[in-house]
Amino acid sequence: MSTLNIALPETLQxxxxxxxxxxxxxxxxxxxxxxxxxxxxxxxxxAKVLEGAQSPLGPPADDAYFDELRARAIRGQ
Structure with missing residues (x-):
């Protein structure tokens, strides 16, 4: 591990x-x-939020979307 020395004002210290x-x-x-x-x-x-904001829109996150996610998780996909 390397060392970094910094000087701080007394209040910050x-x-x-x-x-x-x-x-x-x-x-x-x-x-x-x-x-x-x-x-x-x-x-x-x-960075991930900005990446997501620039990506195309996906399906709506409604009840059907989460039902499908649960079903896929149960099937192990």
Whole structure:
């Protein structure tokens, strides 16, 4: 694992320390890593939403659509 050193104003450093402690992280680095992972997840989700918005429309998601999905799941398809 590589190391990244960052300088934070005292107010941000205090915030990170408080959050790490309050949320049960082993240390500030674990808390910051989790923030970065969340941002990666957010970016991935955003990309998928944009991809979906640009795709052609599918069938309507009505009762018949979900009935067919259930039937396919039961058949193992």
């Amino acid at each position: 205090a915030f990170v320390e408080e959050q790490a402690s309050a949320q049960g992280y082993e240390g500030e680095a674990d808390y910051v890593r989790e923030l970065i992972r969340r941002e990666q997840d957010r970016e991935t989700l955003r």
